[in-house]
């Protein structure tokens with residue numbers, strides 16, 4: 089027995105039954121290419137809505153649905169699972185793991201979920217509070233559930249571990265990581281037996297702070313290789329060091345290795361984290377392990393000395409690529425740092441790398457080692473000076489998956505440009521429980537409310553579908569979108585690319601040249617990747633709709649430049665003879681401005697701004713301008729009365745909805761400072777928000 093089992097064989101030979109979508113990236117190579125071609129360039133213009141299913145959460149939807157024998161398994165925000173008849177959209181069963189609402193603020197970036205894994209009649213998915221759940225795929229009944237966070241992981245002291253990535257199954261082991269590096273976390277992945285849920289092995293991605301064994305698969309490589317790349321007394325020893333594996337975990341049956349995409353440092357500030365010393369392995373790396381044991385095989389570090397939130401968790405894809413006349417089995421990778429890497433899949437040898445977006449932090453990569461050639465100014469924690477970085481913390485490419493078409497030989501990347509101003513926290517590292525603990529000045533992280541500052545920033549925002557030629561390591565062409573934060577990409581044998589956009593449109597493009605061949609108004613920003621499948625022999629294309637994730641949460645009002653959108657979460661599916669017509673009309677006005685109380689205490693608003701940026705901005709929007717998903721606090725009824733506001737922020741009146749209580753983080757005066765700041769912001773912006781809606785659609789298309 090080679091350990092692959094029936095499902096493993098089915099995934100390896102996915103093209104023998106192209107009607108299914110059996111694993112996150114469809115195949116183990118995660119190319120997100122489907123050979124289906126009933127829908128193709130000549131008929132895609134006739135594509136029609138076949139069905140839609142309204143979801144019961146209105147936050148970001150990032151899931152890749154699986155399709156097995158005509159049944160779709162979709163995970164949604166708040167870690168819920170739906171089994172749907174893939175031909176009709178009829179709900180067969182649903183499972184709600186009842187994630188407690190107060191967990192929302194343990195994660196940086198919305199209570200999203202990116203998908204499930206299927207193996208041998210069971211579906212597996214992670215929950216935001218750290219569980220891994222196995223359900224019977226037929227009935228939706230619980231088979232097993234485990235807590236993936238071990239007691240040792242308290243190391244970061246903050247215990248901010250959340251699970252939102254899709255598990256993958258390799259040789260009967262379900263492998264899952266977690267997020268948390270913005271708060272305080274020590275990254276690891278765990279492998280569980282698919283049948284029983286028993287822990288098989290665990291691999292930590294950064295060293296034990298005392299360089300002691302964890303009794304995990306990672307012990308020897310961490311103690312012998314990684315620990316030496318950290319300062320023994322940096323803040324990482326208290327803060328966990330980061331390196332969370334929150335998205336890509338890939339099993340490659342060709343090399344028989346599991347690849348982990350490892351995240352950023354915790355805290356971000358490298359001077360505070362590691363006293364400005366060492367490369368900090370395995371941050372910003374791809375790490376290859378043996379699937380049976382978790383034993384280390386090789387690593388390739390893309391961002392040594394990370395201080396920009398340059399995660400390497402972005403999707404890992406394997407390809408057979410002709411290079412200098414020889415076909416090589418390689419990993420292609422477009423991590424946040426803006427470089428497109430080609431790495432030997434068996435050995436981790438660096439083959440080549442080229443920036444796929446504009447970058448200002450490095451002038452290139454060393455052609456032999458692949459190590460970045462840093463712009464010295466970008467090392468802001470060492471210079472002590474501010475750094476306006478491109479890419480910024482959201483990366484040249486984030487979780488939205490890229491695709492490859494073997495017919496065109498191109499990789500299609502949902503690329504973006506979102507700059508970030510990195511400013512050191514003054515006076516050393518000062519963590520706040522339940523807040524982003526970056527070692528950065530949270531006041532400066534925001535954009536000042538001046539037209540000049542906003543326009544300068546907005547001018548630098550870009551979002552586009554980038555067709556990248558991996559053989560030439562250069563751009564082939566691009567399709568510009570309105571702004572950043574668009575959905576992942578699907579490539580098909582019909583020479584099509586499908587992509588949903590931040591502005592709520594769902595498009596089909598010609599895979600050879602980017603011509604726009606079809607679009608549909610889906611009514612809410614799309615950030616998820618589409619899938620395609622057969623049901624009763626007919627091809628469908630489906631995608632989860634629902635604006636969210638970190639971009640609208642943190643950028644708030646500035647995220648409107650990608651298109652005004654209000655969250656209406658759904659799964660939508662298309663076919664050539666679809667009969668569902670249009671989506672029902674929705675109210676797209678969002679949170680309407682409400683005239684605020686006229687008075688506020690100007691002596692309190694500066695501290696209110698600081699508290700807001702520290703505890704609130706990451707969900708409710710920079711400088712208190714909402715991004716269309718969570719309540720825009722400027723217009724909230726609760727800012728009208730001190731007790732009402734304290735009830736929500738201090739005592740947790742809305743905990744069930746994801747608004748945790750903050751009375752252990754802030755005293756009543758500090759919470760009142762936030763309220764005074766919100767009233768000030770409401771007064772400053774009320775009239776211009778009203779004016780921005782004086783148009784036919786009644787929605788604020790233009791940035792006020």
Ligand SMILES: O=C(O)c1cc(C(=O)O)c2c(n1)C(=O)C(=O)c1cc(C(=O)O)[nH]c1-2
Pocket residue numbers: 150195196197198200250252266267268269270332334351352397399481482486487636637638639
């Ligand atoms: O460092 C981490 O642990 C971590 C976790 C996550 C997450 O779990 O979603 C994100 C990030 N970082 C991150 O840097 C990031 O840009 C990001 C975007 C999103 C999202 O779903 O919108 N999650 C995350």
Ligand SMILES: [Ca+2]
Pocket residue numbers: 269270351352397399
């Ligand atoms: Ca991060």
